Amino acid sequence: MxxxxxxxxxxxxxxxxxxxxxxxxxxxxxxxxxxxxxxxxxxxxxxxxxxxxxxxxxxxxxxxxxxxxxxxxxxxxxxxxxxxxxxxxxxxxxxxxxxxxxxxxxxxxxxxxxxxxxxxxxxxxxxxxxxxxxxxxxxxxxxxxxxxxxxxxxxxxxxxxxxxxxxNILPSFNTEYISPEPLNSTDKINVIYSGNLQAWQNINLMLKVISSNDKPHIKYTILTGDVDGFKKELSRINLLHAEVLLASVKPQELPEYYSQAHYGFILRDDIDVNRVANPTKLIEYLSFGIIPIVKTPNIGDFMELGYEYISYLDFSEISQPKKSLNNQNIYKNLVKKMKNANLEGFVTNG
Known part of the structure; x- marks a missing residue:
């Protein structure tokens, strides 16, 4: 065939x-x-x-x-x-x-x-x-x-x-992540964003949240294919010299950053486009126990699956780092489900 x-x-x-x-x-x-x-x-x-x-x-x-x-x-x-x-x-x-x-x-x-x-x-x-x-x-x-x-x-x-x-879309890289030992209050909160500057990413809102929470105990990492574009945006709101790491990495390099992150931005609007979506970024976050920071939690099937998230409005109340075993388990269950999904048969035989 x-x-x-x-x-x-x-x-x-x-x-x-x-x-x-x-x-x-x-x-x-x-x-x-x-x-x-x-x-x-x-x-x-x-x-x-x-x-x-x-x-x-x-x-x-x-x-x-x-x-x-x-x-x-x-x-x-x-x-x-x-x-x-x-x-x-x-x-x-x-x-x-x-x-x-x-x-x-x-x-x-x-x-x-x-x-x-x-x-x-x-x-x-x-x-x-x-x-x-x-x-x-x-x-x-x-x-x-x-x-x-x-x-x-x-x-x-x-x-x-x-x-x-x-x-479902699953990450192409290795997601064999082992949960860390219990964290203590002296550890920094690591917050990540993986993506570019498209309108639906609500970048201005994300940068506003970062600016409002530019604190010594919080470290931000932005992984993007448009480093220069983000430099301009950070400079515009005087965040260029804050503790924000900007980097462009290959997909296989993402686990190094995800394994250290506790929270991840995915600020989608509450519209049909997002209610039916399955963002690769969100799946990647869950696979490493990252807790999504959301504008709306109504993204794809994840509310139904019971994922752990936090509203961007409540982010300022976070005082300690945390990973989510619940989110990691949701991902593992999706992997099992996809292994049993016969896409080949659907395409070749109907």
Whole structure:
């Protein structure tokens, strides 16, 4: 069986991207299959590039207009078409009516039209129409949470639970973390943030919390791919010389920092986009017993799972460091659940 993934192929350059981490994880599951990766763009890839990575993997970087016949041929060459995010179908609009949807498996990743609407992008109308059309034909949809599956079932009542498969995003690095000995009041409170400066991260609110709690017994660590951007933000509020460590690290280096952290910022708004989400960052926090600092606790399935968190409004009341065995156990249970989840069977057999 040959499987075509509509996604960029995971490599060293894009490994920090949250979506690519899921692409890589899924790729590992299908490592024994012959696989293709199709990356189509409207305004790029005019020359086109096909690369044989190894005896099982081939990548295609093509333009949606210039290489239209080639794309059509590639789609027909593969037995299954695994689409990473509905955004990947935007560049295949012209061919959607001619695709055999029995071959297509959509890994939703998120609720993309709602994300665009929240960002006030006019493209949300286009993607809302694409989603409506695609969901009228799809028979296999992969969601990252039960909340996301319920969202789609409510939105598209003609679908049912048999059309869906819930598969959580898990960290790609080693999470074998051993809880430390009991801490005492002389230990510093280590607070971490892992991410960039996107609007939905509520960075201004996070920096306000840090500024209000710039105390000798609290150490802050910001791990980001945009170190210069964060330097500007910290300088703007006179925090550049406070005890804030800024660093850009590879995914496999994250455990070194997570193992020392007690609390972690994840300040999402209470909107549908976040209520159905399964942020990689939050899973990573839980795996190391980190207690999330939240704006709303209603993120994905985690309230239902009983995770331990603290509101940013109460953070100033924290006086001692603490790890959460409860959060670590939630993660371990998710790992067991995913080991028993037959994603391969859902994709290859339905």
């Amino acid at each position: 040959k499987i075509l993934f509509i996604a960029p192929y995971p490599n060293e350059e894009n490994s920090k991207d949250g979506m690519v981490q899921r692409v890589k994880h899924v790729d590992n599951i299908f490592s024994k299959y012959e696989r293709g990766y199709l990356d189509v763009q409207h305004r790029k890839n005019f020359k086109g590039k096909t690369q044989i990575v190894d005896h099982l993997v081939k990548t295609y970087q093509l333009n949606s207009v210039v290489h239209m016949p080639a794309i059509h041929k590639i789609l027909n060459t593969y037995d299954k078409i695994y689409v990473h995010s509905i955004a990947g179908l935007f560049y295949l609009l012209w061919i959607l009516p001619f695709i055999d949807f029995k071959k297509i498996i959509l890994d939703a990743h998120g609720i993309f039209p709602e994300e665009l609407k929240f960002a006030r992008s006019k493209k949300f109308i286009v993607f809302a129409l694409i989603e409506k059309y695609v969901f009228s034909k799809l028979t296999r949809i992969i969601c990252v949470t039960n909340a996301m599956r319920n969202h789609f079932i409510k939105k598209y009542p003609h679908t049912n639970s048999d059309n869906y498969f819930v598969y």
